[in-house]
Amino acid sequence: MxxxxxxxxxxxxxxxxxxxxxxxxxxxxxxxxxxxLKSFGIGFAAVALLWFAMAYxxxxxxxxxxxxxxxxxxxLAGFSWGxxxxxxxxxxxxxxxxxxxxxxxxEVFLTGxxxxxxxxx
Amino acid sequence: xxWRVLLRLHRWQYHLYVFLLIVVTVTLGRSVGTAPAxxxxxxxxxxxxxxxxxxxxxxxxxxxxxxxxxxVTVSWDExxxxxxxxxxxxxxxxxxxxxxxxxxxxxxxxxxRAGSGRLSEVIGxxxxxxxxxxxxxxxxxxxxxxxxxxxxxxxxRLAAESYSAGVNHYVENLKKAxxxxxxxxxxxxxxxxxxxxxxxxxxxxxxxLSGRTYDLWLAQHIQKFxxxxxxxIFPEVMxxxxxxxxxxGQNTLPQRQGVPATSGFDRIPKFQNWPSERYxxxxxxxxxxxxxxxxTKTEDGHTYLANDTHLKFHLPAIWxxxxxxxxxxxxxxxxxAGTPGLxxxxxxxxxxGVTNGTPDILDWYEIEIDEKNPKKYKFLDQWLEMTxxxxxxxxxxxxxxxxxxxxxxxxxxxxxxxxxxLTFRWLGAxxxxxxxxxxxxxxxxxxxxxxxxxxHYVAPVQxxxxxxxxxVSMHHMGKAPKRLxxxxxxxxxxxxxxxxxxxxxxxxxxxxxxxPLAGFVYSAxxxxxxxxxxxxxxxxxxxxxxxxxxxxxxxxxxxxxxIIGMKSLQTDDQNLHAGDILPAMISAVSDQPDLxxxxxxxxxxxxxxxxxxxADQWEPSFFDAxxxxxxxxxxxxxxxxxxxxxxxxxxxxxxxxxxxxxxHSDRELYWFLDLKDFEPITSHIESLMLMSFQAAxxxxxxxxxxxxxxxxxxxxxxxxxxxxxxxxxxxxxxLLKHGSRYTVDVNNGENGAVWRQIVKIGPNFEAHTNFxxxxxxxxxxxxxxxxxxxxxKGEYRKIHxxxxxxxxxxxxx
Numbered sequence: 066m067x068x069x070x071x072x073x074x075x076x077x078x079x080x081x082x083x084x085x086x087x088x089x090x091x092x093x094x095x096x097x098x099x100x101x102l103k104s105f106g107i108g109f110a111a112v113a114l115l116w117f118a119m120a121y122x123x124x125x126x127x128x129x130x131x132x133x134x135x136x137x138x139x140x141l142a143g144f145s146w147g148x149x150x151x152x153x154x155x156x157x158x159x160x161x162x163x164x165x166x167x168x169x170x171x172e173v174f175l176t177g178x179x180x181x182x183x184x185x186x
Numbered sequence: 187x188x189w190r191v192l193l194r195l196h197r198w199q200y201h202l203y204v205f206l207l208i209v210v211t212v213t214l215g216r217s218v219g220t221a222p223a224x225x226x227x228x229x230x231x232x233x234x235x236x237x238x239x240x241x242x243x244x245x246x247x248x249x250x251x252x253x254x255x256x257x258v259t260v261s262w263d264e265x266x267x268x269x270x271x272x273x274x275x276x277x278x279x280x281x282x283x284x285x286x287x288x289x290x291x292x293x294x295x296x297x298x299r300a301g302s303g304r305l306s307e308v309i310g311x312x313x314x315x316x317x318x319x320x321x322x323x324x325x326x327x328x329x330x331x332x333x334x335x336x337x338x339x340x341x342x343r344l345a346a347e348s349y350s351a352g353v354n355h356y357v358e359n360l361k362k363a364x365x366x367x368x369x370x371x372x373x374x375x376x377x378x379x380x381x382x383x384x385x386x387x388x389x390x391x392x393x394x395l396s397g398r399t400y401d402l403w404l405a406q407h408i409q410k411f412x413x414x415x416x417x418x419i420f421p422e423v424m425x426x427x428x429x430x431x432x433x434x435g436q437n438t439l440p441q442r443q444g445v446p447a448t449s450g451f452d453r454i455p456k457f458q459n460w461p462s463e464r465y466x467x468x469x470x471x472x473x474x475x476x477x478x479x480x481x482t483k484t485e486d487g488h489t490y491l492a493n494d495t496h497l498k499f500h501l502p503a504i505w506x507x508x509x510x511x512x513x514x515x516x517x518x519x520x521x522x523a524g525t526p527g528l529x530x531x532x533x534x535x536x537x538x539g540v541t542n543g544t545p546d547i548l549d550w551y552e553i554e555i556d557e558k559n560p561k562k563y564k565f566l567d568q569w570l571e572m573t574x575x576x577x578x579x580x581x582x583x584x585x586x587x588x589x590x591x592x593x594x595x596x597x598x599x600x601x602x603x604x605x606x607x608l609t610f611r612w613l614g615a616x617x618x619x620x621x622x623x624x625x626x627x628x629x630x631x632x633x634x635x636x637x638x639x640x641x642h643y644v645a646p647v648q649x650x651x652x653x654x655x656x657x658v659s660m661h662h663m664g665k666a667p668k669r670l671x672x673x674x675x676x677x678x679x680x681x682x683x684x685x686x687x688x689x690x691x692x693x694x695x696x697x698x699x700x701x702p703l704a705g706f707v708y709s710a711x712x713x714x715x716x717x718x719x720x721x722x723x724x725x726x727x728x729x730x731x732x733x734x735x736x737x738x739x740x741x742x743x744x745x746x747x748x749i750i751g752m753k754s755l756q757t758d759d760q761n762l763h764a765g766d767i768l769p770a771m772i773s774a775v776s777d778q779p780d781l782x783x784x785x786x787x788x789x790x791x792x793x794x795x796x797x798x799x800x801a802d803q804w805e806p807s808f809f810d811a812x813x814x815x816x817x818x819x820x821x822x823x824x825x826x827x828x829x830x831x832x833x834x835x836x837x838x839x840x841x842x843x844x845x846x847x848x849x850h851s852d853r854e855l856y857w858f859l860d861l862k863d864f865e866p867i868t869s870h871i872e873s874l875m876l877m878s879f880q881a882a883x884x885x886x887x888x889x890x891x892x893x894x895x896x897x898x899x900x901x902x903x904x905x906x907x908x909x910x911x912x913x914x915x916x917x918x919x920x921l922l923k924h925g926s927r928y929t930v931d932v933n934n935g936e937n938g939a940v941w942r943q944i945v946k947i948g949p950n951f952e953a954h955t956n957f958x959x960x961x962x963x964x965x966x967x968x969x970x971x972x973x974x975x976x977x978x979k980g981e982y983r984k985i986h987x988x989x990x991x992x993x994x995x996x997x998x999x
Contacts (some may be wrong), residue, residue, distance in 0.1 A: 075771045078229070078231045079231060082215075082226070082232070082362075083215060083225050083229040083231065083232040083233070084211050084215060084225040085231075088209065116230050117227075119230035119231070119235065120230045120235050123230055123235040123236070123238060124235070126236075126238045126239070126967060127238060127239050127966040127967070128964045130239075130965070130967075130968070131234060131235060131237070131966045132929065132966050133915075134915040134916060134966065135234055135531055135915060136915065137913075137914050137915025137916075138371070138914065138916065140916075150230045151228060151685065152229075152230065152235075155214070155224060155228050156228070156229065158831065159210075159211060159214070159225070162210075163207065163211075166207055167284070169200050170200065170204075171194075172200075173197050173200045174197075177279055177456065182751035
């Protein structure tokens with residue numbers, strides 16, 4: 066699931082503004098069979114992974130200067146890895162939350178069509 | 187209650203969640219206050235991760251756009267310097283604009299905005315004071331005038347329009363992900379370039395070099411103490427010994443008849459509401475050195491030309507280095523990013539160099555205004571109406587300010603109070619077509635062309651060297667008010683016309699020398715004429731320590747001029763000021779009983795110092811601290827702290843002190859000292875020297891420890907090259923750099939040689955350059971600050987001067 070999402074993220078990130086990744090995350094959440102935690106996890110992992118990998122690759126192209134210098138510009142005390150962590154974290158959290166939004170959307174609007182894990186009381 | 191029922195999401199909770207999530211997402215996509223928009227900034231698809239450096243992947247480029255008449259090739263050498271080859275001038279400037287935009291877009295934008303008072307639109311409230319100041323001094327109107335003069339001449343119009351079109355060709359095709367990182371951090375966007383922006387960049391440099399308002403500070407002293415006392419320590423006519431006139435050549439300068447009149451200027455200004463913005467302060471370290479040795483004097487028969495310009499250190503570097511070749515020119519040199527052509531350049535048969543001339547082209551006046559109608563002022567006994575223009579300044583935050591510019595017959599109003607106003611006139615506000623001069627210099631083949639190029643130039647006045655294979659000359663290039671007397675040093679009576687501004691002194695009458703007998707020319711912002719010269723250009727030049735050092739070095743070289751000698755002089759850190767005064771200071775305190783053993787030891791070592799301001803030595807730090815404290819102890823009581831008040835020129839202080847120590851008896855001359863009734867001047871000065879010695883010792887020990895070996899000069903005077911926006915991650919700090927305020931290699935930690943060139947003109951042509959920066963303005967590029975370390979060490983690059991495009995083996999890291 067995660068890898069499918071990662072692949073889907075790419076065209077949406079390239080052709081939409083920076084928040085474009087929210088769309089496939091939401092869609093993945095709609096389709097998700099798992100619970101809420103799992104949905105969040107899929108979104109988080111996919112975006113964090115993709116953003117980290119891209120950032121890492123792009124950073125190499127500048128011989129490490131991007132992460133190093135931005136860690137001084139942002140309040141990260143010169144800790145280059147902090148820039149990667151922040152990047153993955155922000156992207157991951159947003160991705161996870163949007164995936165969760167998709168999962169909840171289905172739960173709220175489409176419960177009739179899906180086997181719900183929560184027993185009706 | 188079944189907790190699972192509670193956990194089941196209700197619709198309204200879901201809607202709230204999505205709403206909040208949208209709010210969070212949108213907020214992360216906007217900049218909040220000074221914090222950047224984190225979402226787009228950190229995304230590897232749109233953020234700073236996308237600002238990959240260009241210079242790692244560039245090789246020779248050939249541009250074949252429809253806008254060009256024929257293809258243009260750019261050869262990038264191993265230093266990352268571009269060499270542009272075009273078959274038409276318009277194409278040359280187009281591509282120059284394109285690559286400068288590609289490398290330095292943000293910097294160009296900021297420079298232009300500084301000149302138009304529009305920084306706050308992009309940076310925010312914190313630059314409002316700067317914008318307000320530049321609008322108040324009439325920069326927008328001055329920019330408009332330069333703009334019109336550029337458009338009014340076919341040659342400059344072509345260059346400026348082609349250049350702007352080239353910049354825009356880059357900007358128009360720029361994707362959001364490729365915006366320079368500073369825009370991403372500021373939450374701002376790049377904009378299109380216009381000829382007016384070129385005018386604004388020119389005006390920024392103009393003001394930086396000629397917007398000296400020291401007259402205001404002097405006026406405040408005169409109000410307090412009167413002319414008699416002030417003249418003693420601020421001589422209106424700078425004594426010849428403080429200057430270095432151009433070496434004598436065939437030219438005779440217009441001579442004055444009689445002694446300059448000083449009476450008639452005992453008019454004490456009444457104004458009280460003195461402006462105090464820091465931009466009003468004199469820009470002391472914006473100057474430069476240049477010199478040239480004629481081929482007739484050198485053993486190898488080549489003419490040597492050297493120029494290093496002194497401005498504030500920052501990244502990206504002010505100067506952009508390149509070679510430009512078209513049918514009308516083949517020239518290498520430096521241009522201010524954002525302008526077509528070059529401002530400093532050379533080729534195999536000719537070169538030119540500039541230093542700031544510093545004549546006073548900004549005069550202040552006092553006018554009477556009508557208390558009940560502040561737009562009415564008195565002129566020739568009539569009440570006239572000011573002409574008001576309103577300018578708006580807006581900030582990124584939405585805050586906006588209106589500035590009213592009031593024009594009078596005596597200039598622009600700057601400061602007001604109930605019944606009086608201060609106005610000023612600045613010649614830089616009515617410039618000529620300086621761009622045309624620089625374009626003509628870029629095309630010049632020899633000194634004749636060089637001299638012809640000068641006619642379009644008005645401000646700021648420069649000491650221009652023209653050097654070709656035959657010889658050298660130097661001209662005070664520009665115009666200045668035609669003063670026979672020292673009036674321009676004071677606040678003058680604005681109720682009547684000032685005849686000195688009605689006709690101006692031009693190149694024909696300003697100082698110059700062609701084919702000097704000494705075989706060389708030189709300048710370092712010093713007084714360039716003696717007291718027999720007819721006109722009064724300024725009361726306030728830079729100290730001539732650097733100029734004297736350059737002259738004596740060139741005299742000693744004789745014909746043995748070579749590249750190494752030129753480099754050695756350009757990076758020379760001998761402090762003539764220390765040589766002048768330190769021995770007297772040391773002997774004044776040496777016999778004092780209050781000194782501790784370590785202090786006596788220090789004095790002994792100090793007396794063996796060779797006056798070189800080396801980064802790794804402690805002697806420069808001690809001398810610097812001792813002198814500063816001593817100087818302050820002389821004047822602070824009467825004149826106030828040096829930071830906020832005019833102090834006498836250091837050469838004059840040194841002379842006063844030397845005379846005082848020798849037993850000069852005129853107590854009126856030393857009115858500023860707190861002398862007791864029969865106290866000899868000598869012992870008073872000696873006790874001040876001792877006091878400041880102790881204070882210097884304490885200051886350095888407290889800060890750096892008791893061992894003088896911890897007081898290294900580069901520790902005490904930290905040299906930094908900060909980023910334009912002062913972002914710590916993008917600057918370079920704590921460089922190991924020699925030099926101080928008065929050494930040839932000027933360095934006060936923040937200002938110094940931002941461009942260095944040494945050119946050997948003739949058949950065995952070679953040229954060496956360096957500057958504290960790099961080609962690229964992208965902080966993530968190795969080309970951003972590639973030259974900083976070498977420059978700090980005093981190293982140079984031997985440049986490539988190409989006749990046709992060439993492929994270079996790019997540096998592989």
